[in-house]
Amino acid sequence: MQVTPLVMHLRANCPSFTNGVSGGIDWESIERSSNLKGLAAYLVLTDEHADPSEAQNKVVQDVSEEFDVCVVFPQRSGDERGLAVGDLVDAVRKELCRALVGYSPDPDYDPIEYTGREMLLNSRDKAVYRFSFVTAFQLGRNRTTDPAETWQEREADGFPQLEGLNIDYDFIDPLNDKNLSKPGRPDGRVEFQTREDLPQ
Numbered sequence: 001m002q003v004t005p006l007v008m009h010l011r012a013n014c015p016s017f018t019n020g021v022s023g024g025i026d027w028e029s030i031e032r033s034s035n036l037k038g039l040a041a042y043l044v045l046t047d048e049h050a051d052p053s054e055a056q057n058k059v060v061q062d063v064s065e066e067f068d069v070c071v072v073f074p075q076r077s078g079d080e081r082g083l084a085v086g087d088l089v090d091a092v093r094k095e096l097c098r099a100l101v102g103y104s105p106d107p108d109y110d111p112i113e114y115t116g117r118e119m120l121l122n123s124r125d126k127a128v129y130r131f132s133f134v135t136a137f138q139l140g141r142n143r144t145t146d147p148a149e150t151w152q153e154r155e156a157d158g159f160p161q162l163e164g165l166n167i168d169y170d171f172i173d174p175l176n177d178k179n180l181s182k183p184g185r186p187d188g189r190v191e192f193q194t195r196e197d198l199p200q
Contacts, residue, residue: 001045001065001067001105001106001109001135001137002105003023003043003045004023005105005106006023006043006067006105007021007022007023007043009099009100009103009105010041010043010069010096010099010100013098013099014041014095014096014099015095016039016091016092016095017039017040017041018038018039020037020038020039020040020041021040021041021042021043022040022041022042022043023042023043023044024042024043024044025044025045026044027042027044027068027070027120027128027130030042030044030070031121031128038074039071039072039073039074039088039092040071040072041069041070041071041072041096042069042070042071042072043067043068043069043070044067044068044069044070045065045066045067046066046067046068046132047065047066048063048064048065048066049063049064049066050062050063050064050139051063053140055140058140058152058153059139059140059150059152060138060139060140061138061139061140062136062137062138062139063136063137063138063139064134064135064136065109065134065135065136065137066115066132066133066134067132067133067134068130068131068132068133069096069100069130069131069133070120070128070129070130070131071092071096071128071129071130071131072126072127072128073085073088073089073092073126073127073128073129074125074126075123075124075125075126075127085127089117089129092129092131093117093131096114096131097114100112100114100133101113101114101133104135105135106137108137108138109135109136109137110135110136110137111135112133112134112135113133113134113135114131114132114133115132115133115134116131116132117129117130117131117132118130118132140153141153162198163197163198164195164196164197164198165195165196165198166193166194166195167193167194167195167196168190168192168193169190169191169192169193169194170186170188170189170190170191171186171191171192172186
């Protein structure tokens with residue numbers, strides 16, 4: 001999942017930030033280099049988890065991607081207890097959920113879900129809350145016309161196309177030779193051959 005399209009989506013759908021939305025690699029890096037003023041949001045990719053493949057003949061995995069929206073709330077002078085920020089936190093959560101929950105960041109991704117919030121920082125000049133979200137995608141294509149996503153698929157794309165089947169028939173009864181096999185078993189001789197061409 002790419003950060004920039006999600007940042008642009010938040011800018012377009014979260015008016016409270018007045019375009020004060022950016023991305024980063026982690027909160028510590030953002031805190032050192034942050035230059036957005038007022039109420040600001042920073043989108044950070046966090047964890048990725050892949051489930052084991054459940055397919056028998058190929059590797060196909062469900063992968064969940066988690067990301068945070070770290071929101072910086074400026075503290076008002078004289079409000080050390082953060083009462084004003086406390087009133088804003090719920091409103092910001094609702095605005096973020098309206099913008100993100102149910103939104104698919106890419107056609108191959110599941111709709112985003114909200115997973116919770118956590119306070120990261122509370123100082124005299126600002127408070128920072130992390131709002132967490134998750135989405136998921138499938139690693140391994142559904143259609144052979146799609147580009148390969150795994151080595152197994154890439155290798156299979158190099159195989160020659162199956163054009164047809166040559167089929168040999170070895171009958172059991174009554175055409176089998178009782179001297180070559182027991183009754184009810186094939187005798188190893190091919191009695192009939194056919195060819196089945198597959199549509200290309």
